[in-house]
Amino acid sequence: METVAEITPPRTHYLNATYGVKSWLLTTDHKRIALLYLASVTFFFFLGGLFAAGIRIELLTPQGDFVQAETYNRMFTMHGVVMIFLFLIPAIPAVLGNFLVPLMIGARDLAFPRINLLSWYIYTVGALFAVLAILFGGVDTGWTFYTPYSSTYSNGNVILTGLGVFVVGFSSILTGLNFIVTIHTMRAPGLTWFRLPLFIWAHYATSLIMILGTPVIAVTILLLALERLAHVGIFDPALGGDPVLFQHLFWFYSHPAVYIMVLPAMGVISELIANMSRKRIFGYKFVAFASLAIAAFGFLVWGHHMFVSTQSVYAGMVFSFLSYAVAIPSAVKVFNWTATLYKGSISYDTPMLYAFGFIGFFIIGGMTGLFLAALGVDVHVHDTYFVVAHFHYIMVGGTIMGYLGGLHYWWPKITGRLYSEAWARFAALVIFVGFNLTFFPQFLLGYMGMPRRYYAYPPEFQVLNVMSSAGASILGVGYLIPVIYLIWSMRYGPHAPANPWGAAGLEWRTSSPPPTLNFEQVPVVTWEAYEFGDPSENAESRMENRG
Amino acid sequence: MQVSMPFSPDQASSYSGQVDSLFAFLCVLTILFGTVITLLIIYFAIKYRRRHKDEIPGQVEGSMKLEVLWSVIPFLIAMGIFVWGANIYYTMYHAPSEALDIYVVAKQWMWKFQHLDGQREINELHVPLGRKVKITMTTEDVIHSFYVPAFRIKLDVVPGKYSTVWFEATKPGRYHLFCAEYCGTGHSRMIGWVEVMEASEYQAWLAGGAAEGSLASSGEKLFQQFACITCHRSDGQGRGPVLQGLFGKEVPLQNGGKVIADESYIRESILSPRAKVVAGFQPIMPTFQGQVSEEQLLQIVAYIKSIGAKAPGEAGVSNPNAPAPAMKPPSQ
Numbered sequence: 033m034e035t036v037a038e039i040t041p042p043r044t045h046y047l048n049a050t051y052g053v054k055s056w057l058l059t060t061d062h063k064r065i066a067l068l069y070l071a072s073v074t075f076f077f078f079l080g081g082l083f084a085a086g087i088r089i090e091l092l093t094p095q096g097d098f099v100q101a102e103t104y105n106r107m108f109t110m111h112g113v114v115m116i117f118l119f120l121i122p123a124i125p126a127v128l129g130n131f132l133v134p135l136m137i138g139a140r141d142l143a144f145p146r147i148n149l150l151s152w153y154i155y156t157v158g159a160l161f162a163v164l165a166i167l168f169g170g171v172d173t174g175w176t177f178y179t180p181y182s183s184t185y186s187n188g189n190v191i192l193t194g195l196g197v198f199v200v201g202f203s204s205i206l207t208g209l210n211f212i213v214t215i216h217t218m219r220a221p222g223l224t225w226f227r228l229p230l231f232i233w234a235h236y237a238t239s240l241i242m243i244l245g246t247p248v249i250a251v252t253i254l255l256l257a258l259e260r261l262a263h264v265g266i267f268d269p270a271l272g273g274d275p276v277l278f279q280h281l282f283w284f285y286s287h288p289a290v291y292i293m294v295l296p297a298m299g300v301i302s303e304l305i306a307n308m309s310r311k312r313i314f315g316y317k318f319v320a321f322a323s324l325a326i327a328a329f330g331f332l333v334w335g336h337h338m339f340v341s342t343q344s345v346y347a348g349m350v351f352s353f354l355s356y357a358v359a360i361p362s363a364v365k366v367f368n369w370t371a372t373l374y375k376g377s378i379s380y381d382t383p384m385l386y387a388f389g390f391i392g393f394f395i396i397g398g399m400t401g402l403f404l405a406a407l408g409v410d411v412h413v414h415d416t417y418f419v420v421a422h423f424h425y426i427m428v429g430g431t432i433m434g435y436l437g438g439l440h441y442w443w444p445k446i447t448g449r450l451y452s453e454a455w456a457r458f459a460a461l462v463i464f465v466g467f468n469l470t471f472f473p474q475f476l477l478g479y480m481g482m483p484r485r486y487y488a489y490p491p492e493f494q495v496l497n498v499m500s501s502a503g504a505s506i507l508g509v510g511y512l513i514p515v516i517y518l519i520w521s522m523r524y525g526p527h528a529p530a531n532p533w534g535a536a537g538l539e540w541r542t543s544s545p546p547p548t549l550n551f552e553q554v555p556v557v558t559w560e561a562y563e564f565g566d567p568s569e570n571a572e573s574r575m576e577n578r579g
Numbered sequence: 580m581q582v583s584m585p586f587s588p589d590q591a592s593s594y595s596g597q598v599d600s601l602f603a604f605l606c607v608l609t610i611l612f613g614t615v616i617t618l619l620i621i622y623f624a625i626k627y628r629r630r631h632k633d634e635i636p637g638q639v640e641g642s643m644k645l646e647v648l649w650s651v652i653p654f655l656i657a658m659g660i661f662v663w664g665a666n667i668y669y670t671m672y673h674a675p676s677e678a679l680d681i682y683v684v685a686k687q688w689m690w691k692f693q694h695l696d697g698q699r700e701i702n703e704l705h706v707p708l709g710r711k712v713k714i715t716m717t718t719e720d721v722i723h724s725f726y727v728p729a730f731r732i733k734l735d736v737v738p739g740k741y742s743t744v745w746f747e748a749t750k751p752g753r754y755h756l757f758c759a760e761y762c763g764t765g766h767s768r769m770i771g772w773v774e775v776m777e778a779s780e781y782q783a784w785l786a787g788g789a790a791e792g793s794l795a796s797s798g799e800k801l802f803q804q805f806a807c808i809t810c811h812r813s814d815g816q817g818r819g820p821v822l823q824g825l826f827g828k829e830v831p832l833q834n835g836g837k838v839i840a841d842e843s844y845i846r847e848s849i850l851s852p853r854a855k856v857v858a859g860f861q862p863i864m865p866t867f868q869g870q871v872s873e874e875q876l877l878q879i880v881a882y883i884k885s886i887g888a889k890a891p892g893e894a895g896v897s898n899p900n901a902p903a904p905a906m907k908p909p910s911q
Contacts, residue, residue, distance in 0.1 A: 101764050174761045180738060181721040185687075185763060269739020270868070272851075275722060276737060309627070310634070315641035340724065340733045340759075342742045345672050349665045356657035360650055367649040368641070370616055373623035377634040380624070388620060395616055399609040406605065406660050408667025412598050412731040415724060415759040476586045479602070481728025483759045486767035490755065534633065564635045 039527040041448050042543040049548045060145035061548055066131035067446070068152050073127060074515075076118035076159065081508060083111035088470075088501040096488040104487040105172040106188065112175025117197050118159050120431050121289060124296035125207055125242075126155070128438045129235050131446060133211055135539035135546060136229050138220025138555040143213040151206035158199030165192040174485060176286075179267035179278040183259040190260060194253040201246045204292075208242030211235050220538070222557035229537055229561050230306075230319055234299025237323035241288045241295075241330065249285035252278070276341055283334035291330040293427055295323055297434025298365055301390050304437050305369045307535035308384040309376030312562035315368040322361035329358035339410045348407055355405035362398055366391060381533070382456040386437025389464045393429025397422060400475065415485075418478025424471045436463070436514065443518065444528030448545040451521035455513060463510035469503025536562045591750040591775060592730035597667050599731075605660065671732060674745035678713035680884075681706070682794070682877040685716065685723040685736045688765030690756065693877060697797065698788040702771030704756065706748055707781040713745040715842055717873050724760035727773050733759055741842045748775040798882025801875055805867065819864060820857045826887025831858040840887075845880050 046063045056064060086107045090098040099107070130148065134141050142148050165171055171188035173181055182190050215236050219228070256278070258264050265271025267278045306313045313319055335343060335351030369391060378384070400422040404410050413419065444450055473496040478484075482493045489497070531540035542551050587599050627636070681704070682693040692700040706712050716725055716736040725744065726733040729752075734744040758769035776784060791797055802808055810819035820830075825840045833856040838844050847854055849871065852864035871879070 096767075101767070105761075105764060105766070172763070178722060178761070181761070181763060185721050269737075275739070310629075310636055312638050312640075314639065315646050318641065318646050339668070341735050342737050342740065345669060348668060352665060352668075353661055356654075356661050359657060360654050363653045364646065364650055366616060367645075370619050370623070371641075371645065373620060373627065375636055375639055376623070376627045377629045377636045378624050378627050379629045388624070391620065392613075392617065395613045396609070399605070399612060402608075402657065402660060403602065403605050406601060406664030408594075408598055408664040408671070409602050409605065410664070411668060411671060411733050412602075412728065414733055415726070415761075479586050479588075481588045481726070481755060481757065483726065483757045483767075485761040488767045490770075 039529045041527045042545070042547065044547065045448065045543060045545040046548045047448070047545050058149070060141070060149055062130050062134050062142050062145065062148055063446070063546065063548075065148050065152055066127050069122060069126040069130060069155070072152075072156065072159065073119050073123050076114050077123075077511075080111050080114035080119055081511065083107045083114065084504065085508065087111060088504040090487065091489070091497045092501050094489050094491045094494050101487040102172065105174075105485070106170035108485060109172055109174050109188070110166055110170050113162060113171070113193060113197070115427075116175055116289070116293075117200050118155075118162060120293045120427055121204060122155060122200075122207075123293075123431065123435050124300060124438065125211070125235060125238055125292070126152075126203075128300065128435070128442065129211065129238075129296060130207070132231065132442065132539055133214055133235060134218070135445075135542070135550055136232055136537060137215065137218060137223055138538045138551065138557065139214060139218040140549045140551070142210045143218055144210050147206050148210055151203040151210070154206065155200055155203035158196045158201075158203065160196075161192055161199060162196035165189040165196060168192065176282060177253075177256060177278075178282075179256065179259065179275045180269075183256055183267050183278075191257050194257055198250050198253045201250050204242045205246045208239035208246075211239040212243070215239075220555045220557050223538075226317065226320070227557055227559070227561050228320075230302035230313060230316070230323075231296075231299040233320040234295045234302070234323045237327040238292055238295045238299075240324075240327050241292050245285045245288040245292070245331070248281065249289075252281040252285065255281070276338070276343065279338050279341055280334065280343075283337045284331070287334040287337065288327075288330045290423075290426065291326055293431045294434075295326060297390065297431045297438075298323065300434040300438035300441075301369065301387050302365075303537070304383045304387040304441055305372050306562045307441075307533055307537065308381060308387065309373050309378045310534065310536075310564045311372050311374075311376040312560065313368060314371035314374070315364075316561065319365055319368050322364050325361040326358060329354065329361070333358055336405055336410075339407055340414050352405050352407050356402070359398065359402060359405070362394075366395065366398070379533070380457075382453060382460055383437045383441035383533075385457060385460040385464075386433050386440065389460065390430060390433040390437065392464075393425050393433060393467070397425030397429055400425065412481075413478050415483055416478035417474040417482050417484055420484050421471045421474035421478060424474070428471070429467055433463075436460075439518075440514075441533070442539070443521070444532045445539055445544050445546070447522050447525075448528050448543075449521045449525035450528050450532065451525055452517050455517040459510055459513035459517070462506060462513065466503050466506030466508070466510045470500050470507050471503070473497075473499045473503070534564070536564050589729040589750065589752065589754060591748055591752060591754055592727075592732065593747040593749055594667065594671065594731045595729065595749070597731075601660070601663050601667065604663075608656070671744060671746075672734075674713040674743055675711055678711040678745050679707070680881070681712060681714050682874075682881065683714055683716040683725065683736070684719060684873045684877065685725070685758070685769075686719040687721065687763050688758070688769035690725075690758075690769070690771050691874065693794055693874065693881075694785070695794050695881065696785050697791050697793045698785065702756070704771065704773045705781065705784050706773060706775055707778050708748050708751050708775050709778070711745055711747045713743055715741050715743045715877070717741050717846075717877075719873050721762045722760050723758045723762050723769065726757040726759035727754055728757070729754035730773070735760055741846060743842075748773075751775045751777055794878055794881040795885035796882075798878035798880070798885075801871070801879050802882055805871065807879075810864070818861070820860060822883050823886045826884045828887075832856065833858050833860070833862070842880050842884075845883055846876055849876060849879065 046061055090104050168189050171190055171193045173186050255266050259267050265273045267273045267275050302313055333355045335347055336355045339348045477496045528544040530543050684691045690702050692704050718736045718738050723736040730746045732744050732746050734742050754773045756771040756773050810817045811822045813823050815821050828840050829837050830840050838855055850868045853862045856862045
């Protein structure tokens with residue numbers, strides 16, 4: 033990042049336009065709502081992290097000694113519930129997406145600003161139910177809530193936790209709806225679909241999944257609650273139900289939910305790679321359509337979570353085949369990102385470090401997905417630490433790297449301040465090292481046969497577990513450092529110019545931080561996405577030259 | 580090609596080598612792909628590093644040729660992996676008919692095994708070396724999962740139905756048995772050992788136990804105790820179908836459909852007798868749900884299986900057109 037001396041910040045902007053708690057809690061400004069979300073998801077990220085710390089401490093030794101088995105089971109369940117439903121799913125769309133979708137398309141706000149605020153309140157209410165469930169002792173079913181354990185046997189707060197997930201789902205639906213309508217109707221003049229940044233394409237695809245998938249988890253939780261309260265017999269075999277049906281319903285949402293978590297991160301990475309190397313994304317249309325293909329195919333692969341569930345062998349084969357099909361668009365993205373770097377002007381600033389880290393983790397996470405989609409191999413590694421490692425590479429290595437990369441990249445725009453580049457690079461490195469040390473040994477543990485969700489384990493698994501716990505403590509420190517320097521920068525960081533990276537994109541063509549209505553004048557877009565330099569001046573001549 | 584991977588558990592079944600080979604192939608592929616991309620990124624990042632702050636590089640448009648190439652080649656490789664993996668999977672869940680039957684009832688938090696000769700074990704399973712073994716499983720409560728890493732097999736055990744998996748142990752020894760599906764507080768205690776024994780040792784072990792007689796004979800006792808025999812008479816004069824020679828046969832149903840008389844069908848017919856009524860019979864059998872335990876059910880299944888094998892030539896349903904005897908209250 034270039035430190036530019038003596039930047040004069042705009043006199044009024046969205047942060048100082050109005051003051052007071054009420055001006056925040058009743059705001060309809062998408063940028064302020066994004067910050068409300070930022071505070072909420074950050075809180076839940078560290079809450080989920082606390083549970084993870086408990087898990088890693090317990091697993092330092094083979095025998096159960098740090099907590100009781102019951103407590104351990106509650107810890108991994110709450111870790112999963114909090115991280116997935118309260119952090120990973122909302123993180124990028126609700127924070128970065130909320131802040132950036134209108135800015136990137138040259139709009140003054142989202143299409144439904146009040147619904148946007150409502151979605152944050154719904155999220156908060158749902159999250160409160162989850163917090164209450166934790167305070168009342170938590171829940172021990174695993175975040176997957178499999179029946180009949182959850183419906184008949186568990187004595188945890190299944191209903192309360194389920195209610196939390198159910199309610200939070202509506203905030204997801206409303207955010208998706210808002211994005212789709214906004215992207216369709218509020219693009220600036222001249223901003224055609226193929227001039228949109230890939231971040232927008234990714235969020236469009238994500239929104240489709242949010243709208244189409246989330247109602248299914250809502251229905252599933254409702255059925256689970258009915259079963260638990262009234263024993264209606266949908267999942268209970270003694271009453272003629274089928275416990276495996278729950279798994280079908282659950283994964284019909286929860287597999288696409290993986291794409292709700294990772295597609296926005298892919299959108300962020302496309303922005304980072306393009307802008308930090310000042311190159312138009314190689315194969316722009318392929319990357320854009322890959323997002324839609326992933327969203328569509330993502331709905332057809334849920335059964336790959338159920339290869340050993342006693343579902344039909346032939347169903348297993350169909351789901352395996354389709355899982356390989358959905359892997360291709362992801363691979364295409366990686367190839368195009370790599371090719372984008374060719375003949376670029378590559379910066380090593382923090383956001384790019386996160387992008388590099390993302391690609392590395394995503395390769396390992398994605399390739400191990402091929403292991404798990406291979407039926408014969410999945411039978412062995414299913415429900416072992418191999419799976420745990422795989423999805424952490426995708427969700428933590430992918431989504432959180434994308435989230436942190438994006439947060440750093442747009443931080444000057446969001447706050448109008450620059451953070452310490454040296455500290456930021458250092459933290460990125462610590463996170464990269466800590467992450468690998470935490471999760472890579474888990475692949476080995478899984479192949480050796482250590483089942484997941486084990487409170488105590490045979491002694492031969494200890495060395496790798498200790499490595500994993502050591503890595504987790506490094507990772508934890510890595511996540512705390514940015515909190516410190518980012519908060520510090522909000523008060524003491526140098527003022528950011530409108531475009532500190534020399535990036536393309538409408539969000540960099542307004543002041544940092546932007547005014548409440550985003551742009552002084554409605555921008556008119558006559559150039560392609562990722563035109564570097566000053567495209568508004570020389571767009572026409574460029575297009576002529578290109579023929 | 581059979582390879583052994585570092586960090587792989589013992590290779591103790593006929594699947595171990597196959598699974599490890601595919602796993603090794605995938606590892607090589609991952610390393611290859613990961614190395615190529617990583618080296619390219621490092622090379623580009625150094626060669627095209629930003630030289631001055633206002634540098635704007637020339638633009639390169641995409642390339643249709645490359646896009647097709649890097650979609651089609653990965654797809655073809657993926658299809659190869661798909662077929663390879665599906666092949667192993669298909670074998671695992673299709674037990675050969677000559678396999679030795681072992682019955683499993685899982686519950687929170689233990690594994691209960693019943694052998695054909697009547698031996699019962701908890702959290703210990705003795706199997707012979709070099710013989711195909713078919714495991715038929717069910718659970719008394721929640722879903723569990725039968726996992727023997729050294730055999731590379733795993734299958735969920737689901738309440739309300741039987742699931743089956745088979746293996747052939749290839750190396751004597753003692754191997755971990757884990758429950759792989761989270762099943763509550765004691766999940767990580769739901770572990771045991773599979774002991775693979777040489778054939779002679781196994782015979783000696785078989786001879787050592789089984790005070791109660793064979794599994795089928797226990798089933799036969801239950802068959803009389805629950806008075807099944809009053810309707811399911813072997814002479815074809817009973818109110819229910821003849822069960823001799825039934826096992827494994829196709830049975831015509833009242834509703835016009837057909838069903839193979841396998842373990843699951845027998846179980847279902849005892850617990851929900853009206854679900855699939857045999858053609859020509861009245862739906863008069865009462866349910867035995869709640870009266871008979873999962874273990875007893877398996878014993879009855881073993882009995883019906885044993886009388887099926889004794890009379891292989893006989894039809895499953897001897898006289899479907901015989902008039903049903905006058906309605907009497909069930910003798911239960």
